[in-house]
Amino acid sequence: MHRYTESARRYALHARLLWRAAPVHSVLNVVLVVASAATVTFGIVATGRLIGTLPAAVKAGVGSPAADRAWWWLAAAVAAYVTGPLIHAAENAVAQVVSARYLRLVFDMVAEVGTAPYGITHLEDPEVAGRLDAVKRAMRDWTFVTGVEQTWNLLATRLSGVGALVVAANWNWWAALLAAGSYALMAKVLVAWLATIFDDLLEATGNQRRQASYVRDLMTGAPAAKELRLFGLADWLVHRYSTAWRDAMTVVWRNRHRNLWPILLASAITLVVNAGVFALLARDASAGTVSLASLVTVVQALLALEAFGPLGDNQSALGRNTSTATMLVALRRRLGLPGLPARSPAAEPAEPVEPAEPVEHVEPVEPEPVPAARSAAAVIELREVTFHYPSRTEPTIERLSLHIPAGQSVAIVGINGAGKSTLIKLLCGLYPPDAGIIRIDGGDPSADEATRNRVAVIFQDFVRYHLPLRDNVGFGAHTRHDDDAVLAKALDDAGGTSLLDRLERGWDTVLSSEYAEGTDLSGGQWQRVALARALAAVAGGAGVLVLDEPTAALDVRAEAALFDRFLEVTRGMTTLLVSHRLSSVRHADRIVVIGSTDPTRTGTGIVEDGSHEELMAAGGAYARMFSLQAARFAAAGASETAVDPR
Numbered sequence: 001m002h003r004y005t006e007s008a009r010r011y012a013l014h015a016r017l018l019w020r021a022a023p024v025h026s027v028l029n030v031v032l033v034v035a036s037a038a039t040v041t042f043g044i045v046a047t048g049r050l051i052g053t054l055p056a057a058v059k060a061g062v063g064s065p066a067a068d069r070a071w072w073w074l075a076a077a078v079a080a081y082v083t084g085p086l087i088h089a090a091e092n093a094v095a096q097v098v099s100a101r102y103l104r105l106v107f108d109m110v111a112e113v114g115t116a117p118y119g120i121t122h123l124e125d126p127e128v129a130g131r132l133d134a135v136k137r138a139m140r141d142w143t144f145v146t147g148v149e150q151t152w153n154l155l156a157t158r159l160s161g162v163g164a165l166v167v168a169a170n171w172n173w174w175a176a177l178l179a180a181g182s183y184a185l186m187a188k189v190l191v192a193w194l195a196t197i198f199d200d201l202l203e204a205t206g207n208q209r210r211q212a213s214y215v216r217d218l219m220t221g222a223p224a225a226k227e228l229r230l231f232g233l234a235d236w237l238v239h240r241y242s243t244a245w246r247d248a249m250t251v252v253w254r255n256r257h258r259n260l261w262p263i264l265l266a267s268a269i270t271l272v273v274n275a276g277v278f279a280l281l282a283r284d285a286s287a288g289t290v291s292l293a294s295l296v297t298v299v300q301a302l303l304a305l306e307a308f309g310p311l312g313d314n315q316s317a318l319g320r321n322t323s324t325a326t327m328l329v330a331l332r333r334r335l336g337l338p339g340l341p342a343r344s345p346a347a348e349p350a351e352p353v354e355p356a357e358p359v360e361h362v363e364p365v366e367p368e369p370v371p372a373a374r375s376a377a378a379v380i381e382l383r384e385v386t387f388h389y390p391s392r393t394e395p396t397i398e399r400l401s402l403h404i405p406a407g408q409s410v411a412i413v414g415i416n417g418a419g420k421s422t423l424i425k426l427l428c429g430l431y432p433p434d435a436g437i438i439r440i441d442g443g444d445p446s447a448d449e450a451t452r453n454r455v456a457v458i459f460q461d462f463v464r465y466h467l468p469l470r471d472n473v474g475f476g477a478h479t480r481h482d483d484d485a486v487l488a489k490a491l492d493d494a495g496g497t498s499l500l501d502r503l504e505r506g507w508d509t510v511l512s513s514e515y516a517e518g519t520d521l522s523g524g525q526w527q528r529v530a531l532a533r534a535l536a537a538v539a540g541g542a543g544v545l546v547l548d549e550p551t552a553a554l555d556v557r558a559e560a561a562l563f564d565r566f567l568e569v570t571r572g573m574t575t576l577l578v579s580h581r582l583s584s585v586r587h588a589d590r591i592v593v594i595g596s597t598d599p600t601r602t603g604t605g606i607v608e609d610g611s612h613e614e615l616m617a618a619g620g621a622y623a624r625m626f627s628l629q630a631a632r633f634a635a636a637g638a639s640e641t642a643v644d645p646r
């Protein structure tokens with residue numbers, strides 16, 4: 001029973017989405033659908049009447065009143081059959097608009113799931129990630145759009161069934177109801193069966209199908225192409241793909257077979273009921289209680305009752321669509337978002353389908369007046385901060401306190417896995433701490449957007465946007481994105497001016513060789529572009545600049561020179577540098593070594609804190625790491641002024 005009420009709920013959600021996406025066009029489509037169903041019913045009646053009047057008309061001859069009546073019914077039937085396709089065409093045209101807006105709305109809803117909660121904890125939750133991926137995959141399937149477009153055809157068909165029912169009920173109301181009911185039962189059972197399959201596809205198989213898709217993409221995409229050939233992985237991947245896919249689909253196949261019997265039963269009922277109803281009609285006709293005109297009309301009407309039954313591919317497309325929308329709404333609610341966004345994109349142009357417009361609950365950031373040169377340096381305060389990743393039980397950071405005054409440059413160093421990047425992510429508010437407080441100029445970065453905008457970070461795995469150089473640099477600058485002077489200065493400060501000179505289309509060159517007139521960059525060039533993005537952020541209002549090892553692809557000397565330059569151009573700013581190469585960060589005002597502070601604690605704290613000279617003089621962990629790196633590098637025959645990477 002639950003399955004049947006559930007399908008009613010899904011259709012109700014579908015109706016709400018259509019209404020939200022395109023209210024005017026949806027109402028227009030309903031009107032057209034009613035008109036279309038009416039022409040079908042009228043066509044049935046007119047044809048029946050025409051056939052019924054023909055014998056008398058033929059007998060009475062041309063010009064007789066009977067012949068006139070036949071002509072009238074003929075004209076009416078032709079009008080119905082000609083008008084029907086015209087209305088249908090109009091309905092399709094309006095349906096296109098509705099589907100474009102519907103897609104836009106659903107795209108916004110998905111984008112909001114990915115972007116609206118500022119923290120990234122939810123995206124690392126395997127269940128959320130699996131569902132989000134399943135929704136995105138289902139949206140890419142052609143059935144998703146077809147499902148929306150077919151809504152109106154399905155509605156028109158069902159309504160034409162109502163017309164046929166009224167006509168058939170004129171002959172025998174209970175027989176007509178019985179026939180219509182048997183078709184409806186079959187449709188209900190089939191819809192519930194399809195919904196189970198789609199839910200299984202979306203839910204139960206989410207992770208396994210994700211694995212299978214991942215392996216398939218490895219085989220067909222550029223990123224793994226080199227290793228795939230070098231390690232001879234092709235056969236292994238093909239095998240892995242087919243087993244992952246089979247494992248994923250086993251649940252679907254099993255449920256598909258297990259739930260088949262209600263469909264077989266409903267089909268048998270429909271067959272028996274309809275045989276009985278037609279036998280009843282035949283009996284009435286032979287007894288003379290049904291005229292020839294009525295017989296033709298009722299036969300057509302009874303056949304048209306099939307409109308209440310299963311409607312093939314169109315219905316499964318709509319079923320798939322409603323399953324996806326239901327899952328999306330549930331996912332949104334789980335993340336604390338409203339099921340449906342409050343604002344309608346109906347007023348927006350339907351095409352092209354663009355990325356999400358500002359979402360309802362995230363206040364659009366009003367461009368603030370940005371100082372011409374640079375914004376004020378920020379003060380950073382971490383007090384007794386403890387944090388553990390959702391997928392772990394032990395804390396990664398434990399009771400860590402750090403005060404960074406405005407304008408200081410600080411290097412964060414520590415061994416692999418010490419928690420340097422985690423500390424930076426906490427500073428950006430990407431995760432809220434479990435305990436303790438993090439403040440930037442008094443604001444909480446995990447809760448306050450204006451505070452977050454004060455921090456500009458380039459991570460080790462910074463994004464290489466396949467977009468023009470202008471965007472790759474300008475994305476850092478928020479409100480100054482289009483200010484060429486700001487971008488040029490940032491690129492120059494990052495040591496990337498020569499790169500600009502080499503690009504044929506200058507700032508407009510797309511940084512990807514997958515585009516005509518685009519070009520890819522070397523690892524080092526990409527790092528300079530990323531660095532320029534961080535520097536551009538200063539003009540955009542950032543008060544803290546963080547470089548979390550985005551320079552690993554540069555050689556030792558280049559990284560050291562770049563960091564020195566970075567410290568020079570950002571003098572007076574609050575800056576944080578993370579690097580394994582201690583020589584690269586030795587010129588920072590202050591060096592903070594993080595690591596295990598106490599054997600009873602699993603999380604990281606501050607082990608040492610001071611300037612390069614102070615820490616070297618103290619002869620602690622930093623001094624030992626520095627000397628070790630220097631010795632290794634010297635042994636490798638390089639200059640003694642630079643220190644070996646790792």
Ligand SMILES: Nc1ncnc2c1ncn2[C@@H]1O[C@H](COP(=O)(O)OP(=O)(O)OP(=O)(O)O)[C@@H](O)[C@H]1O
Nearest residue numbers: 124389391392396415416417418419420421422423
């Ligand atoms: N998203 C995550 N989920 C769970 N654990 C994580 C996640 N990211 C990092 N960790 C774990 O947290 C610990 C600290 O990682 P982090 O990346 O902060 O170290 P790091 O000092 O920056 O390391 P490296 O020098 O290698 O870059 C590691 O044990 C790592 O495995």
